Amino acid sequence: MKDWIDVTMAISPSIMVYKNKEEKMPKFIVRATHDKDGHHESSICMDLHTGTHIDMPKHMLKEGHSSDAFNLESVNGRCVVVDFSKSYKHEVDDEFLKFYKFEKNDIVIIKTKNSFDKTFNYEYDFLNASGAEFLKNQGVKAVGIDALGIERNVPGHPTHRILLGNGIYIIEGLALAEIEEGIYEFMCIPLKIADVEGLPARAFLRSIKDV
């Protein structure tokens, strides 16, 4: 694991969740203890979109496929990290993204001001439809962001639909505070869960060279 930087949110009872919704908070249940049972064993109940996770097309598209058709190659490989965190704006759009050079099958990771939020920020930065359309036209294979949602209160979820509808996976909840803009290798390893619409994952970046 040398040189890999962990960009995963740690899952805990107090992890930041989307809009602070109680039902999205993970719950831990202790089932056995040393004093009573001679060992310690616990369970977790969690929304599949907790912390760092991958959205399957089924999450936003009625006919979209579940994790059964997911391939690890889709979220592993060459990656460009773009830094939107200095912008006064909240919408990552095509105007911002066109200053970067992407290659076909790149994974694009968007660092924003969200990575510095300690509590859920209702005005979080997000990728708008023009940005999603631009990335789709560049032929990227996945898009990651440090928000718990890649869009925000947009009717019809166009960003999700443009990406997931074109075979582009979405990784949400990345922890990018320490990451600088540049070219990286991205490694994203989700749990192997059958037939679901979201996969909790571990994610790492390894620097290749500067942009």
Add this chain to the structure above:
Amino acid sequence: MKDWIDVTMAISPSIMVYKNKEEKMPKFIVRATHDKDGHHESSICMDLHTGTHIDMPKHMLKEGHSSDAFNLESVNGRCVVVDFSKSYKHEVDDEFLKFYKFEKNDIVIIKTKNSFDKTFNYEYDFLNASGAEFLKNQGVKAVGIDALGIERNVPGHPTHRILLGNGIYIIEGLALAEIEEGIYEFMCIPLKIADVEGLPARAFLRSIKDV
């Protein structure tokens, strides 16, 4: 992910669980559907020792540390896969293991007849105390097996105690049916969950050379 062989059990409502205990079966709860909510979202409730997972010392040792002190290096690196699956015996012992050559900090993966079981087998193959003691003396850093428990109905859990008490992590629930004996690189990437005694994980093998 080229050349990596996935050796993870898929988590599903019907995954094989230890002694077929109902409370160990993962439960999936659908929280939103396309017809009602315009998107699909679900939760999982699962024992942290479901399918492929790593035991932390806290699981079996009252003073043992939790995942907070876990380091990925402990379960990633050079690996020796030993094949016990042709043995008529059920206990992997020092007599069997001494025919292999291990290096300090190796990860030892034990393939047994368990990898071919379709349902939970109460007579599963396991690592006994003499085998654990032998591996400890070889200086290995982790031991993996294709059983849901690395030992079976042994009072005081000596195998767990010998390994976890000496900083040797245990990976249980590996899927090794297709794996041949040999030298590999092992990659084991668990979810990042704070302060727990078990970590669900994804695991892979990549061949280096034959023994």
